[in-house]
Amino acid sequence: MIFSFDLLINAVVSGILIGGFYAAMASGVSLSFGILDIVNIAHPAFIILGSYAAYTFNHAFGFDPILVSIVMLPAFYILGAGIYQIYYVAFEKRGQESLRGLAFFFGLLFITEVALVLYFGVDYRDVEAWYIGPTWHLGDVDVPLRIAVPCMVSLLLIAALQLLLGRTFIGRAIMAVAQDQLALRLMAVNPIRIKRIAFAISIATASLAGAFLIIIQPVEPSVGRDYIGRIFAICVLGGMGSLPGTVIASMLIGVVESLTSTFYGPSWAPAVSFGFLLLTLAVRPAGLLGR
């Protein structure tokens, strides 16, 4: 193994860029799992759904995938609100969310995935956009635009979410619902409605994350599975429900994965996030920026 400074710098930069994209994937789970305590393991399946939405419109009309995903946000929002409503009526109300709620989302993961397989087949699909080919060269450092653009938009998304949570009434109500539902009710706010909005927002982020995913790599229906462990590892490592923590954790995992695949071979990279997950759970379960 030849160690060179060039290689190291490039690995770190691409890790940070990929990390920015991971943050978009993890931000939705950070909302649903971190704040609302809903273990939505079907989230990667919704991300793949977002990828296919971007693919369909890009392939048919040549629209920009990120633009498509922004237009699709309301559709995903409605989907999320619907799913929360079912989840609430069937599980949260009866107090059965732990076992059956998990099984419910696991079932949704499979239904979404197989439905996509039946409709689109198992071939890899990709999209076309102006930023997919070119690479910027900053000195020795290569910045491929197909990763840099999603990273930038993803950071914008997270900044917007952070503003929403910290500055608006709805956002503060979402933070409050995680702490004390009764207090919220005393303020004449319906906690179920707030939770529905928050969960719907979390699913809406999957639309954007899906577009980023298909820009970065070709997608087939079951690639989402590779990201389940990674997304939850990021959430736990970053500290449940903390968006800045999610960004830091994503970049950390991105960099370590990138270094691992540069210096030890790509086949070892998937083990990184699990190592982090176990380490965090064993040493500091509250995560980096946990409350």
Added chain:
Amino acid sequence: MRTLPFLVISLVIAGLVFAAALAIGNEYIFFAGYVVLQYIVLSTAWNILGGYCGYVNFGTGAFFALGAYSTVAIYNFIGKNELPHVIPMPVLMLVGGVVSGIVGFGMGYLTLRLRGAFFSIATLALAVVLQTLVINWDFVGGSRGAYILRPESVPLLGSYIRYLFLAMLLLAVGSLVIARLIERSRLGYGMTTIRDDELAAEASGVPTLRVKLIATTISGALMGMAGAPFPYYIGYLQPDSTFALDYAINAIAMPLIGGTSTWVGPLIGAVLLDSLQQLITVTISSAVNLLIVGCLLVAFVILAPNGIVGLFRKYFRHKHDDFVGRHRTALDEPGSVPAAGAAPE
């Protein structure tokens, strides 16, 4: 019923099943039946942790694959060193069980002190990591996969698939007996209290961590034992398909469809669901088959949270209430029994 008579009756039923399979005289019955039996073991094993304790394990595929790859490792070790004799299947099962049990224990120790969701997520990630390890481990074939040569025939039984079928049949009986034994023991009551209210269980003196660790270890070990004969069944073992999440969804769907609170539930769920799957795979396609499993799982957890067993109980209790109800409504709490009997669906 005590355990010993139950064991004897189960063995007699198992004997009848085997005799019936022999009587049909079609080798395909053994191939299809093996998979049903394998899922009886997997869903029973999942239910010991999931149904009794309430901790969801998504890593069924990982534990199963650990058992399968233990067998491959032993097989290759024998092949490399040119050792002459074939290791008997019970020994392979035992090794697979021990390996999976140890991994289950280790992972449980790290994550079970936290909330249940963390354990579930860790099991999901475990599958990915073990798969990474296996892909990078050339001795068991790496990403290319591993071939296992099945012996042509076995004395007394004839074809090798009959031998595998018999081994899995006995393992299924064993796991059902274990599950039933746990269910009626102090350990089982401890598990049930953990599922209902962990804090209250801890406060009443249930050693929760120890009980959970025992459940994880037994559950993992049984899954590993179910995986050990798999390389001989399939002939060619490949990491992607062995670690697949398909095992996890089946192992979760079967107990939840059958009913998680008793040992009968996983048995009913596995027999019904897997027979249905075999039928769909043959007649339509294997993708549709997973779609149906997913839909059934979601439908059951929403509409019939206690599974088929729960539906049966409700039906019979309903009748029972109607029968005795008249006396009770008249005598003590008027209104309470009709309310329970007429509980909306």
